[in-house]
Each structure stands twice: as structure tokens, then as C-alpha cells.
Amino acid sequence: MSLDYSKPEKQFDRVTKNVSLTLGVPICLISLVDMKNVYFKSRCGLDTEGIDRRLGFCSYTIADNQTSPYVVPNTLEDPLFCNNPVVVGPPHIRFYAGAALKIKGFKIGTLCVLDSSPRILSKEEQGLLLSFSEVVV
Numbered sequence: 001m002s003l004d005y006s007k008p009e010k011q012f013d014r015v016t017k018n019v020s021l022t023l024g025v026p027i028c029l030i031s032l033v034d035m036k037n038v039y040f041k042s043r044c045g046l047d048t049e050g051i052d053r054r055l056g057f058c059s060y061t062i063a064d065n066q067t068s069p070y071v072v073p074n075t076l077e078d079p080l081f082c083n084n085p086v087v088v089g090p091p092h093i094r095f096y097a098g099a100a101l102k103i104k105g106f107k108i109g110t111l112c113v114l115d116s117s118p119r120i121l122s123k124e125e126q127g128l129l130l131s132f133s134e135v136v137v
Helices: 010-023 056-061 123-137
Strands: 027-033 037-044 050-052 070-072 093-103 106-115
Touching: 010 027, 010 093, 010 106, 027 056, 027 093, 050 056, 056 093, 056 106, 093 123, 106 123
Parallel strands: none
Antiparallel strands: 027 037, 027 106, 037 050, 070 093, 093 106
């Protein structure tokens, strides 16, 4: 699959829906990150098309050097995110986990899951998120 900012594509929507169902989370996104914005190429459970990069969790995922997903079990307890407008206001994100999307070694975005309740993502669930992220790119 190739990633294009311009329009939604059914194959990506199938991925976000399946990830949401598999991991039991209400929100799943495929995001593409540029210098100023995070664009949601596909979204399940969220209506907005993107967010300012400074407010997005995905920027931290692509900046992280770990190979495992970037996980924030409770955003209210994390000093990086506790005052974020999407945490203290709608959609009241309390949980985030994202796996980087890589093309030729470059991180271009994420496959991420979000919830309005804190939660723990098991190692098995983290592995599933990584596997799904490899399907996207």
C-alpha cells in the first residue's frame, strides 16, 4: 500500500476498524506527520481530519527510538500530556498507544489507538499493534 495525504482509502479504513475491534479500543487512527500537522489518513471513532503537531501524541511516537509501541497508559498522570487540550477537553484522551509507520527507514506517521479511559496494553496487544502497522506500509 502507498500512503497519500489527499483522500480516504477503503483498505486503510478496514485496518483501523479491525485494529479497533481486535484491541477493544474506541478510536484507531492512521496518521501522517509533517512539520506542522498530523493528518489522519484513516480514522475509526474520531471525526476530526487532523491536529496541530504540537498537540498530537504521534510526534512522540515517531521521535521515540524504541522498536516497541509508544504507550501512555494514563495521560492525566503523564507530565508530557496532562495539560494537553485533547486530554483536558474533548475528546478527553486518557490512553494512547502508537506504532511508527516506516518507509525506507523513515518514520512518516503512526498506527495508533486511543481511549477515553486509562488502560494497559499487554505485550501481546503491543505485538498485534506492531504487526498491523507493518500491514499499513
